[in-house]
Amino acid sequence: MYIYEEFMANLERRNPAEPEFIQAVAGVIESIIDVVNDNPAYVNAKILERITEPDRVVSFKVEWENDNGDVQVNRGYRVQFNNTLGPYKGGLRFHASVTLGSFKFLGFEQTFKNSLTTLPLGGAKGGSDFSPRGKSNNEILRFCRAFMNQLQKYIGPDTDIPAGDIGVGAREIGYLYGQYKRIKDENSGILTGKGPFWGGSLIRPEATGFGAIYFANEMAKMRNDSLKGKRIAISGFGNVAWGVAMKATQLGAKVVTISGPDGYILDEEGVGTPEKWNYMVQLRISNNDVVAPYANKFGAKFIPRKKPWEVPVDMAFPCAIQNELTLEDAKVLVKNGVKYVLETSNMGCTNDAESYFIQQKIPYAPGKAANAGGVAVSGLEMAQNAMKLSWTAAEVDEKLQEIMRNIHNACVTYGKEGDAYLNYVRGANIAGFKKVADAMLELGY
Ligand code: 2IT
Secondary structure, three states: OOOHHHHHHHHHHHOOOOHHHHHHHHHHHHHHHHHHHOOHHHHHOOHHHHHOOOOEEEEEEEEEEOOOOOEEEEEEEEEEEEOOOOOEEEEEEEOOOOOHHHHHHHHHHHHHHHHHOOOOOOEEEEEEOOOOOOOOHHHHHHHHHHHHHHHOOOOEOOOEEEEEEOOEOHHHHHHHHHHHHHHHOOOOOOOOOOOOOOOOOOOHHHHHHHHHHHHHHHHHHHOOOOOOOOEEEEOOOOHHHHHHHHHHHHOOOEEEEEEEOOEEEEOOOOOOOHHHHHHHHHHHHOOOOOOOHHHHHHOOEEEEOOOHHHOOOOEEEOOOOOOOEOHHHHHHHHHOOOOEEEOOOOOOEOHHHHHHHHHOOOOEEOHHHHOHHHHHHHHHHHHHHHHOOOOOHHHHHHHHHHHHHHHHHHHHHHHEOOOOOEOHHHHHHHHHHHHHHHHHHHHOO
16 A cells, blocks of 8 residues: 555655656656555565656767867766657757756656556656857757767667657757768668658658647537637747647637747737748757747737746746646736646646646646647657658647547546546546556566
């Protein structure tokens, strides 16, 4: 029999100074502990100790040279969290703030998310404390080469297949893949998020954002509602925000905000034209990490150093980074009448913000459900690579929609509460956990 406080105290002792990892585990354990305690097979198998311990953690040195000829040293990581359901799978994040604890939290979350996708994928995450901000294209190229020189020792097309995440987009995947090919001389599809002419899947760049909107559509449909006419706030301005803005617009909603570390943009006309979406992509690859220039270009408002959650909207999609939406933000959103919240970044909401939405009975989708479309299409990219063929955009999109529907159904199955409130957090955590845990029991140790 597990006791929550006791288990978490032990976990904190074993993983000191890793607050994000502790936060992510706490969120999952809270949802699943009753299910675990009700099943002696889980308790006897020490399933919680085993599922919270990463299979393998690698840290490596990355040495490269900047444009001034100065030698730079960064740290690379790959946390191979759990490969019970399939090869390790998960993105690479390049961001100044990352630590080993960040990748443990992300790898842990990825394990349950990948389980929800219905595809045979284990969970992993990696990256580096290298910051693309202010770097030239050549510096990014040199860093990617140096990073892959080390990472290639630990990955393989049947063992671990990385992809992009914050700071790693199509350009970086290209440089990383090019270096892997130079070293190994093979076309094994070792990364996903590749370009469409060299093994990538159509719809992969859009997949996380599209998937989140498909999930939102399922949430709305269940309540005899739709996306049409909805006013939406999103944070971030990268791939994910871009995909959300595009699909939301196609379904008749209006996205009125995007944001960066410098502040947010309020665009009452809506972030709803190809010109604006293309501009978001340009902003990202300029490596300045700011959204302010959007305001001048499109005659929108720039609000410096603030987050978009103060804007009255029907739906909110945090699409930037962990803990970007706090309890205070949640209270403002609810006060302003928000009807749906979809955590589209990984652990974008603090645990108390998440609890507040649930307590207020706001339909709230956690990241591992709402943002699973990205890794799901990565899984489809792996399938296409293995078959040496490629599907049309329509075929991939159809499969993505079906996967998001299935994830929503899984949340419905496990997330119903007595008073008819659908707790998507509980539903996603239990559904994601059960599959991994049952497979772990079947495989023995
Ligand atoms: O958080 C995520 O799911 C990702 N960054 C995508 C991972 C992947 O392997 O496509």
